[in-house]
Amino acid sequence: MKVETLIIGSGVAAAALAQRLLAKNPNASILMLEAGRKVKMQDAAIWQDYVVSGKLPYTQYYDLPYPDRDQPGENLSAGTTAVPLDGSRALTYGGSTIHWGGWSFRLKPEDFALRTNTGHSLDWPISYADLEPYYSQAEHYIGVSGDSNDPTVPRHCDYPFPAFPYTLEDQPAAEAMAALGMAYSHLPIARHGITDTTSRHAPCQTTGTCKYCPFGARYSANNFLDDMQNWGNFPGLQIRLNSIVQEISMRSRQQAGGVVYLDRETGQQVVVEADRIIVAAGTLESTKLLLRSRSDHWQLGIGNDHDLVGRNIVTHPYFIFSGSAPGNPLKLQPEMNFPTLCSRHFDSPAEQAKGKFILINPPGSPTVNLLSKMQAGVSRLDMDRYVAGPRQIQLHGMVEIFSEPQNRIANIDKLNHLGMQETLVDFGQAAGFDPRMQEIQGHVQRLFEAMGATMNAKPTISWRADHAACTLRMSDDDSEGVTDRHMRVHGVDNLYVCSNATFPSTGAVNPTLTLAALALRLGDHLNHATGQP
C-alpha cells in the first residue's frame, strides 16, 4: 500500500489536520491508522445505560492502573511521583476527545517566552501572534462557546458561540473573587451553541450527561471523522481501525519511507509506504513510536541523537480544595454538570516564574444527593433542610510545572490489554512544588474565607497524565528540541509530529485548543509545501 499522507492516530490533531488538507485538495490521498476501535456514539441505549448505571462505553479502552499487590495492572511507574495513566486517555477512534471535558483555553502571549521570562524550560519557536489566527480557526473548528469580550488574551475574531451563562452556583465564588480583586471569566468550552448557520453538530442541551453526549454537542473527533467519511466527497481518505503502528521505517537518514503496522483483526503485519508521515498519536504513543523506530540511520530512535526523545515530560497537577460553609440559604445545586466560571488571575506574567495556575469553580460542589435521599424515602421537609443545610465547597485548578530532563517516558517490552506496547513513566515532582502549593493554598484560603467557608486541611492533587506533554519539544535548535517550528522532526524531511508532545511548555491551561490550532497550522504548512493554493 502506498499513500501520500499517512496520519497515525485519529484524535483532534489527526481530524483537524486531515480536514485542512482535504479542504484544499478533496482528492488528497490520506490514510489514518488508529490502534483503537470504534465506540458507538449518540446511541440511545448506551446513553440510557450511562444515565441509569453510570457506565461509560469507552472505559475499557483506558490504560489499566499500575500493577500493585492486588492486581497485575500494566505500565510501570518508576519515579518518585506516580503519574497515573488509567483514565488519562482513551485508546480509541477519536482519541481522548471521546471523553474530554471540552475546556478550550488559549495559552497567553507570555507562555511562548517561558525561558526568556523565567529561565525555565524553553521558549516556543513561534509567538502568540503567529498562532493567534489559528486559535480563532480552531475555536470555530471545534465549536467553542466563550465570552468574546474576555480580555484575558488578545483575539481578532469572536468565538463562534456565546458563553454559557454563569450559574447561580457560581455566585459565591464570583462574589469572593470580585471582593478580593481576582479576575474571573466564563470558561470557554467546546460545546456547540445555537447558531444562525446550519450545522450538523447539535447545540448543547445541558442534559448534564457530558461524558456521553446523546447529541454530539461536545466536540469529539470521531463524530467529525464520521461526518467526513459519510458526507464529505473525499475519495482518497481512508481510516483504518485496529491498526497498531509498530515502527516507522526510514528510506535514508533524512527520508521516512513508511510504517509497519499490526492489523489486530487479521494478526498480519502490514507495510505502508508514504510520501510523508504525521505522528498524531498523543504524547505517550507518539514519543514511544519514535523511540522504538531504531535503524542504522537512527540507532537511538528517530530524532533521538541528543537523547531528548521522551525526556522533559510534564503534566498538570490538578488540585481540589474542599471546605464547608455553614448553610446554603440559596439552596444551590449543580445546574450544568460542567463548569462555567474560571479565574486566570494567577495565569499571569507575575506568577510565571513560580508556576502559573488557574482556578475553576466546579459544578456540583454541594454533595446533597437528591436521588439517594429520595430513594431512602426522606421527606420533603427533611430534604429542604438538607439542601439548605451545611454545604461543601470546592475549588479546583491546575498549575504549570516545568520540564526537567530526568522526567521521562519510554517503551516497555510488554503488551498492554489492547495489544499496544506498555509505557514506562519515570517522574518525580520538583523540590519547589510543595512550597508552591502552599502559596496557592494561601490564595484559595482567602477565597474560602470570603465565601464564609472553612477549608479542609489539604488539597488532593492528581498527577494524572491527561495533559502529558513536552517530550518532543519544538525548537529551532536541534540540541534542545526534537522537532522544528513546523513540528517536523529535526534531520528528517518528511516526518512530523502533531501532538502535545511538541509543546515546549504548557502554561497553566488545557492543551487541546492549542493542539487543534497547531494542527490547522501544520495543514496550511503542508498544503503550501505541496504547492496547493
Added chain:
Amino acid sequence: MTLEQHKSRLYPLLQTAMELELSTIPPYLTALLSIKREANRVAAGLIRSVMMEEMLHMVLVGNLMSSLGGKICLNQDTLPSYPLRLEFEGHGFKDREFDINLEAFSPQAIQTFLQIELPTSLARQPQRLMAQPKISVPGITLGEFYQRIIGALDALCAAYPESAVFNGDPGRQISEQYYWGGGGKPIIITSLAQAKAALEVIIKQGEGGDDSIFDGDEHYFDQAEEVAHYFRFNEVALGRRYRPGDKPHEPPTGEAFAVDYQAVYPIKRNPRHGDYAAGSRLATLNQQFNRQYSLMLSQLEQAFNGHPAVLYDAIVNGMHGMTPIAQEMMTLPLDDTAGASHGAPSFEWIAPPYQQA
C-alpha cells in the same frame, strides 16, 4: 361562523401539508441509504440536504398548526403507504399524478424526485410519468394548495385580530433549541407575517424563487445560496452543479461530478413486511425499523402538539437508530437465488407499546 369554526376549516389543509412533507422523506431516505458508502458522495449529500429541508418543513407546518391552536396527527391513519398517490379533498394533486415509490437510487428515482419538486413555473404541460390518476377530476397543484393556506390566513386576519388568530402558546412550538442543522432554523409563529415567512420557506426551498434556481432562504438562515430542491435533483440527474447566473430553463454549467448508479444496493421496490421470510434476519430488522419509525412518528406528534422536548426522544431514540438498521437491511438479499433483490425498510405502522390496548 366563529373564528374557531374558520380555523377548523384550515386545520385539514395543514394536516395535509404535514402529510405531504412527511411523505417525501421515506423515498428520499431509501434512495440515499441504498447508495454504497464511498460512492456518489455529492449525490448523497444533495439528496440528504433536500431530505433535511423536508424535515424543517414538517417543523414549520407543525408550528403553524400550533400557533393557531390546532393539533397534528401522525398515526396509523396518516401514515404514507407506498406506492403513494396523495389526495386532497378526494382528488389527486394535479402536479402529483404519479406514483411515489420506495426504491433504490436510480435514474428513474431521480426522475420521480424531479417530478415531486417540479416548480410551477417549469410545469408547462401536464407531466405524466407513471399511471393515470385513479380519479380523473382535476385536483389543485401544490402551489395552489399552499396559496390556499395563505389566502385562508389572510382572510382570517382581515376578519379577526392577529392575536386572536395566532393565539397558541409560542412556548409549545419547536424552536432552535430543539431543532438544529436540518436545512435551516424553525420559525416561531405569532403573527401573519411569520406564518407567511414559514410558508414562503416551504415554497421557495421546494420550488425556487420566481425564475430563479436559488431557494432564496439565505436571508432567513444566513447560509450560502443553495439551489432549490428541483434543481438539486437536476444536478444529480445531469451530474453537474449549478452556479450563480444559471437559469431555470437551462442546464447547469458548474462543476461536474461523478454519478454511479451501479454503486447501489439492488433493493426491492416498495417492500412490505410480508416480503421477508418469517424468522429471517430481514424480518427481524424490518420489524425493529418499523417499531422505531412508528414510535418516532408518535414522538413527533407529541412534539408538534405542545411538548417540543419530546423531539429529543424522537431524535435520539428514533432517527439515530433507524439508519444503521436500514443500512444493514440493504446489504442482505431476500433469498439465496442469484440476483435476488435486497431488503429495505417497509415504513409500516407498528403501534407503540403505550398505544396498544
